[in-house]
Amino acid sequence: MVTDAQWVDLNKDGRKDLVLCGEMMPLTVWTNTPQGFQNQTANLNIADVNADGQPDLIAGNIGLNSQLRATAQEPxxxxxxxxxxxxxxxxxxxxxxxxxxxxxxxxxxxxxxxxxxxxxxxxxxxxxxxxxxxxxxxxxxxxxxxxxxx
Structure with missing residues (x-):
């Protein structure tokens, strides 16, 4: 079950991306692209998210065999x-x-x-x-x- 959702421009392209987390589910990152949202959960990035001078991990892990899919026809x-x-x-x-x-x-x-x-x-x-x-x-x-x- 989703317990929190946040909108943030993770890739600095001017579009807000969606990050979801919850119980019994992986951290899920949806990157907002000109073609629509794309699941980027199987990616890893390092950035100083909270500006404390320490690197923060942005991680996700969902495989292509997941039952969770989203398309323009079935969002x-x-x-x-x-x-x-x-x-x-x-x-x-x-x-x-x-x-x-x-x-x-x-x-x-x-x-x-x-x-x-x-x-x-x-x-x-x-x-x-x-x-x-x-x-x-x-x-x-x-x-x-x-x-x-x-």
Whole structure:
């Protein structure tokens, strides 16, 4: 599950790149190019990111055999809002599988983060085919911010 996302111009090309991290997932870096976002997670760079005079490692490691893919036709999306009104942002990363966009978060992770979902998704079967519109109301999704990477 994505726990944080940051926009930063890592390669100094004037376009903000997307960096994601989370539980049970690798650090993921999406470089913003004129052709769209490209996964640069299998790269390594060294820079003084925090200007303390010490080199900082920018590292990622995801292979080409990952199930996580993003294209212009089937983009990765990140919905984020305080869905449970507890004062903290709840990010939900989505990827396409067989032409349908599913949340990357597992049922157990969802139920842990948003406690009221335990009543809605009482079984793994109930959650197996759930998409964002099954999990959240149109009103909730309308209040959420959404980012996409291709």
């Amino acid at each position: 990765a999306s990140l919905y984020y809002a305080d869905f449970d009104n507890n004062g903290s942002i709840d990010p939900f990363l989505n990827f396409y599988v067989d032409g349908k966009s599913y949340p990357f978060v597992s049922r157990d992770e969802l139920n842990e983060v948003i406690y009221p979902m335990r009543r809605r998704f009482t079984s793994y079967k109930a959650y197996a085919d759930a998409v964002m519109t099954d999990i959240f109301s149109a009103e909730d999704l309308g209040k959420a911010s959404k980012l996409e990477a291709t």
